[in-house]
Amino acid sequence: MTQTEESFGFLSTLSTGKSERRLARGAVLASAAIFAVLLSFAKQPMPPAKTFVPVYGAVLAVNDLITAVLLFGQCVILRSNALYCLACTYLFAALMAIAHTLTFSNSLSGNGVLGAGPQTTVWLYVLWHAGFPLGVIAYAMHDRSQPRCAGTGRGRSVALGVFAVLVAVAVLTVASGDETLPALLGEQGYTFAMRVVSWSVWALCGAALLILWSRRPHSVLDMWLLVVMWAWLFDVGLSVVFNGGRFDLGFYAGRIYGGVAASFVLLMLLLEIGALYARLIDTRSRIAHKSGELQNLSAQLEMTNDMLADKNRQLREANRLKSEFLANMSHELRTPLNAIIGFSEVLKDGLVGDPESQREYLTDIFTSGQHLLALINDILDLSKIEAGKMSLDLEAVAVEPFLTNCLSIVKEKAAVHHIELKPEINKSLGTILLDQRKTKQIAYNLLSNAVKFTQDHGMVAMRARLVGRKEIENWSAAAETSVRRPLPPGDFSEFLEIAVVDNGRGIAPADAPRLFKAFSQIDSSLSRESEGTGLGLALVLELAKLHQGTVALASTPGYGSCFTVWLPRRDAADQAANLVELKPALHADTLPAARHVVLVIEDNAHAVELISMHLQPEGFRIVPAATARAALEILERLLPDLILLDIVLPDMDGWDLLAQLKRIDIQKGKVAEVPVVITSIEADAVRAQMLGAAKVLQKPYRREDLLWALKDIGLVGNPSLAEEKKRAAT
Incomplete structure (x- = not known):
């Protein structure tokens, strides 16, 4: 039928x-x-x-x-x-x-x-x-x-x-x-x-x-x-x-x-x-009903056309914001580049002979380079998050000293404007598994914004405590402006709450929806009083979501703001079995008097020269290898005390070489026992640990970062006091 x-x-x-x-x-x-x-x-x-x-x-x-x-x-x-x-x-x-x-x-x-x-x-x-x-x-x-x-x-x-x-x-x-x-x-x-x-x-x-x-x-x-x-x-x-x-x-x-x-x-x-x-x-009734539905569909089509027109307006607004962002980024990038090029040209031409002036100019170059690197990292991190290519590198972090150290990052900037920094951090928070670098980015962006938008002689406080999921879901604030982004579903019942409070200018309710959007700022003019790219708070939200947490804002114009971030509590003991125990080849108290040999597997000559400048004063002899094949040939004749490995090599993937290094036996000993430090743009710490690397340094890195990495694996003593102070400040 x-x-x-x-x-x-x-x-x-x-x-x-x-x-x-x-x-x-x-x-x-x-x-x-x-x-x-x-x-x-x-x-x-x-x-x-x-x-x-x-x-x-x-x-x-x-x-x-x-x-x-x-x-x-x-x-x-x-x-x-x-x-x-x-x-x-x-x-x-x-x-x-x-x-x-x-x-x-x-x-x-x-x-x-x-x-x-x-x-x-x-x-x-x-x-x-x-x-x-x-x-x-x-x-x-x-x-x-x-x-x-x-x-x-x-x-x-x-x-x-x-x-x-x-x-x-x-x-x-x-x-x-x-x-x-x-x-x-x-x-x-x-x-x-x-x-x-x-x-x-x-x-x-x-x-x-x-x-x-x-x-x-x-x-x-x-x-x-x-x-x-x-x-x-x-x-x-x-x-x-x-x-x-x-x-x-x-x-x-x-x-x-x-x-x-x-x-x-x-x-x-x-x-x-x-x-x-x-x-x-x-059927006749349904035909009449269908006729009515067709009329409704016609009306819906008109509404859809109106919505499309509205979407087009939104796209035009997004393009305007992007153009505005690019213009602003041009300003933000050109300013440190101008300082780097200008001061380096003065030094190159020998126009400044006073060593103290030279040191001051070099400090300006270094500071501008760091600022430029931070801008680029923010852009790249946001792009990686949007592409779904960023993951967490969890490690055990002592919360109270870590957040106190984060507060010290903005100490100098706050001192210039006579802003009081108040740590109100619960000292019994203990140790929690966090992505230290990303959590530091969150804290720095919130603190930097608070200092930036607080008037002279104001106050910025950082608070931290543990709260339950219900408290977050029922969160509310007695403030004129109140926004909380949804908490992602999950099994976490306890969260680390990090709040940054200031008594600055505050945020109006009309401006709140733009805060956590990329390329968007409350004040978009190039002549505004405070610098910024409009990526900081967007990055804070995305990094919190990556942790399976969320953010909130409570603000009253003229009285200040409170930005709150919640990150899930992951106990360090829960993942202790998954961490690779890295045994140092040597200990600081038994350093041999002989010179240490470092095999540097790096195809960039300038990078090799920079490593030599960093390590030669510490008693290391540098043996360069521009390819994986050259490195393997050197290892047949020489057993180094340390291997610095760049992942991007011309003749072999660096990860494959690392795996091969951990399997090679030679006459003088075992290469597998030699500590390997990854120095590359690709900073995949989890993969590096699984393959047996001792440390991972993401380019660009500073001299003290390298020395502290070597100290952790027992190849150098404590860095100088000045370097230790610099490390604490960053």
């Missing part, structure tokens, strides 16, 4: 549901129960009722004719051979009911309207009740998986006419040849021949029932035909099998069953027609 046919809900195409099966089962069980009760009284004589047979025949003929017409109508639509066969069967039953009524003696006339003999009606009943199950068997045996009939409407009309003529000939033959037929009805009731014929007809009804039952799956029409065949079986059983003759209880009861059987399919077809009309009304 096609989807369209099923959607119209024809009885011959619809699958049966639980409610239909329950109703049909109930009808069969009720009929069977009544049949069982009447069976013992089937031979009970009853008075003849002359009007019973005409009424019975008329009801059956009308029911079967209407059923046949309705089935022919469906056949025209569906063009089903099986349905056409069933329609002809019902037409046959209607014609036989008419013939049976017209030949029944003493009903409409003495010998019937057609003038038939005493055996004619009985034989018509037998042919009628044998022909109907044969038609049902023919319907059931048709292949309904291919419902379409190739025949034309004209051919079917001819076939219908031939069928009607055959029925008429059969009726006339039976009526005129009564003397030649075996006697089925005698003076004492049914003859032996009638018993044989009636049992045969009853068996044929049972066979039709079984064949129809076996042809699955059943449609709704099949199910009600099964009910009809059960009624037909009870009709024949009471009328001619288990009764004694005419006008007994079985005679009347069986024909009543026949009338009921003729009504089942007709009733279902009429209900189907009512349902089709209801569907037509519903």
Whole structure:
């Protein structure tokens, strides 16, 4: 069947549901129960009722004719051979009911309207009740998986006419040849021949029932035909099998069953027609509804166009902000570059001879370079986060000294403006797993902004404590401006809260939505009083989210602001088993008097020269290798005390070389025992630890960073006091 046919809900195409099966089962069980009760009284004589047979025949003929017409109508639509066969069967039953009524003696006339003999009606009943199950068997045996009939409407009309003529000939033959037929009805009731014929007809009804039952799956029409065949079986059983003759209880009861059987399919077809009309009304209503929906869609389309126009305005605004950011970045980048180029040119040309002036200019160059590096790092970090390429490098951090050290970073800048720095950090916070560099970025950006936007003689405080997830989710502030970004879902129940409070100018509610957006600043003019790129707070938010934390702001214009960051508490003990224990080759208190040898695997000559300047004063002899192949050749002759390895090499991936170094055995010892320090732009600390590296330094790095790394692995003593102070300040 096609989807369209099923959607119209024809009885011959619809699958049966639980409610239909329950109703049909109930009808069969009720009929069977009544049949069982009447069976013992089937031979009970009853008075003849002359009007019973005409009424019975008329009801059956009308029911079967209407059923046949309705089935022919469906056949025209569906063009089903099986349905056409069933329609002809019902037409046959209607014609036989008419013939049976017209030949029944003493009903409409003495010998019937057609003038038939005493055996004619009985034989018509037998042919009628044998022909109907044969038609049902023919319907059931048709292949309904291919419902379409190739025949034309004209051919079917001819076939219908031939069928009607055959029925008429059969009726006339039976009526005129009564003397030649075996006697089925005698003076004492049914003859032996009638018993044989009636049992045969009853068996044929049972066979039709079984064949129809076996042809699955059943449609709704099949199910009600099964009910009809059960009624037909009870009709024949009471009328001619288990009764004694005419006008007994079985005679009347069986024909009543026949009338009921003729009504089942007709009733279902009429209900189907009512349902089709209801569907037509519903379809019309749905068409009207769809028309309304189309109008709504048209309105939504207009709204979508308005939204697109709004998005275009937002894109233009984003482009404006980006252009503004680039113009601002041009200013921010050119300022330190101008200092670097200008002062280095003065030194290059020898225009300043005073060593103190030279030191001052070199300090300016160094400071400008650090500022430039910080700007570039902010841009690169934000790009890496947006691309999903940044991960956490967790390590155990003592929270109180770490945050106190972060506060000291802005000490000089705060002192210039006489701003008081107040540490209000809980000293019992202990050790927590954090990404130290990224957490330091968060703290520095918040502190730098607080100092930048606080007037002279103001106050900046840093607070830290542990809070629960519920406290964050229920966070609120009694401030004019209040914003909290959503906390990412997760299993963390406790968080480190870092808050930076100032009594500066504050932030208006209208400016709050722009704070955590990249390339966006409250004051965007190039002549503003405070420098900045507009990336700091955006980076704070993204780094907090990377930790699976969040940020919040509470501010009142004219009274100051409080920026809060929440980072999940990860206990250091939870990941101790995953940390690689790095054993130093030598200890500071047992340093040999001999000169240390450092193999520097680096393809950039300037980088090698810079490393030499850093390490030669500390008693190291530098052995350079520009390629991995050259390094391996050197290691065949020399076992160094330290290897400095750049990951980006011309002939081999540095990670592959590191793995190979940890497997090489040579005559003088094992290269795997030599500490390796990674010095590269690619600072993947986790991968380096897994491959056995002792330390990782990300380029560009300072001399004291290198010396502190060598101190940690036991190759140098403590750096100078001046270098230690510089390290604490940064």
